[in-house]
Amino acid sequence: xxxxxxxxMIQGIEGQIVKIxxxxxxxxxxxxxxxxxxxEVKESKERVRTALNNIGVLLPPKRxxxxxxxxxxxxxGTSFDIGVAAAILLAMDFVPETYIKDTLFVGELSLNxxxxxxxxxxxxxxxxxxxxxxxxxxxxxxxxxxxxVEQMEVVGCRNLEELFFYLKHGYIINDDSGExxxxxxxxxxxxxxxxxxxDVKKSQEIxxxxxxxxxxxxxxxxxxxxxKISVTxxxxxxxxxxxxxxxxxxxxxxxxxxxxxxxxxxxxxxxSCISGIMPQMTTEEMIDTTIIYSAKGLLKDSFSLITxxxxxxxxxAVTQAGMFGGGMTPQPGEISLxxxxxxxxxxxxxxxxxxxxxxxxPLEKHEISIVRKEQTxxxxxxxxxxxxxxxAAMIII
Numbered sequence: 001x002x003x004x005x006x007x008x009m010i011q012g013i014e015g016q017i018v019k020i021x022x023x024x025x026x027x028x029x030x031x032x033x034x035x036x037x038x039x040e041v042k043e044s045k046e047r048v049r050t051a052l053n054n055i056g057v058l059l060p061p062k063r064x065x066x067x068x069x070x071x072x073x074x075x076x077g078t079s080f081d082i083g084v085a086a087a088i089l090l091a092m093d094f095v096p097e098t099y100i101k102d103t104l105f106v107g108e109l110s111l112n113x114x115x116x117x118x119x120x121x122x123x124x125x126x127x128x129x130x131x132x133x134x135x136x137x138x139x140x141x142x143x144x145x146x147x148x149v150e151q152m153e154v155v156g157c158r159n160l161e162e163l164f165f166y167l168k169h170g171y172i173i174n175d176d177s178g179e180x181x182x183x184x185x186x187x188x189x190x191x192x193x194x195x196x197x198x199d200v201k202k203s204q205e206i207x208x209x210x211x212x213x214x215x216x217x218x219x220x221x222x223x224x225x226x227x228k229i230s231v232t233x234x235x236x237x238x239x240x241x242x243x244x245x246x247x248x249x250x251x252x253x254x255x256x257x258x259x260x261x262x263x264x265x266x267x268x269x270x271x272s273c274i275s276g277i278m279p280q281m282t283t284e285e286m287i288d289t290t291i292i293y294s295a296k297g298l299l300k301d302s303f304s305l306i307t308x309x310x311x312x313x314x315x316x317a318v319t320q321a322g323m324f325g326g327g328m329t330p331q332p333g334e335i336s337l338x339x340x341x342x343x344x345x346x347x348x349x350x351x352x353x354x355x356x357x358x359x360x361x362p363l364e365k366h367e368i369s370i371v372r373k374e375q376t377x378x379x380x381x382x383x384x385x386x387x388x389x390x391x392a393a394m395i396i397i
Contacts, residue, residue: 007083010120015127027063035068113160119297310341
């Protein structure tokens with residue numbers, strides 16, 4: 001029997017759903033992975049094998065084939081680990097298909113079986129929801145991020161033992177109270193083939209994962225990290241009446257702004273205040289911006305909804321890839337991180353000429369396209385450009 005599970009990866013700022021197929025057949029003992037894979041995906045073979053072994057699941061001395069479909073694009077990242085492990089458990093008849101069908105598995109495995117958080121969970125779960133997938137299993141640290149997607153059942157697991165227990169029984173038990181926290185249906189204790197797991201840890205509290213979207217958004221909005229975007233308050237600026245009036249007009253109409261004058265008159269301080277007087281972000285803008293930051297990996301350690309308009313101030317030494325996006329695995333650059341916010345370029349004439357010239361495209365189209373051999377990725381870049389320059393430099397321009 002070929003076991004199939006859904007997993008996903010980040011491609012640009014969008015989630016790409018991948019089907020993992022596992023077949024265990026007679027033949028020379030071998031563990032082979034195919035499907036146009038990068039090195040980190042190929043290395044998951046050893047992570048999965050060792051993690052399963054450390055919870056008491058020994059792979060049979062047979063031919064194990066793992067296929068990642070479709071095979072027409074390169075698979076990269078470490079988000080496939082728990083998907084491969086779940087597919088192997090299903091192929092070995094250790095778990096029933098009940099809680100694997102229509103379920104997305106994303107997470108990285110450590111050698112001791114711990115499930116580690118990954119970047120880009122929010123866009124991945126959004127893509128899964130559009131695909132019709134109803135449930136996702138992620139690392140405990142990624143639960144709050146995944147729960148933003150409406151009508152998606154989110155299950156958080158801290159280790160492979162909890163994942164095995166959930167796939168077999170359909171719920172996870174709190175260590176302290178013994179309370180069943182997650183139950184998607186009734187399933188017999190004897191369903192599936194018994195496995196030689198020593199001490200299954202029935203732990204973890206996942207009440208956050210089952211809360212409604214509106215309640216979770218409200219909680220995170222109330223506890224949003226206000227220090228993520230540090231700007232000077234507009235009320236702290238004294239004088240500069242004409243400049244402040246120009247900034248008010250620019251903020252109200254989302255117009256680009258250029259401040260010129262001699263050094264020391266407060267151009268940079270004024271420009272850094274503009275995000276504080278712009279209209280508040282809508283819920284759609286918050287989610288759009290948060291998806292970009294999630295795909296970039298900036299929310300991996302502690303997830304928080306982006307509630308304030310981004311304020312990006314790249315250095316003069318920024319590269320084209322850093323400003324506009326790119327890399328071996330294309331990621332959004334500064335202009336995309338400033339989406340629905342402000343891109344502030346201090347000492348504007350000092351930036352590289354090619355970077356200044358390339359700003360024309362995102363300013364006109366509000367997006368930037370990154371072309372690679374196998375694909376073309378488009379990143380949003382609808383930002384307000386605020387630049388500062390000395391008078392002498394403005395004359396040279």
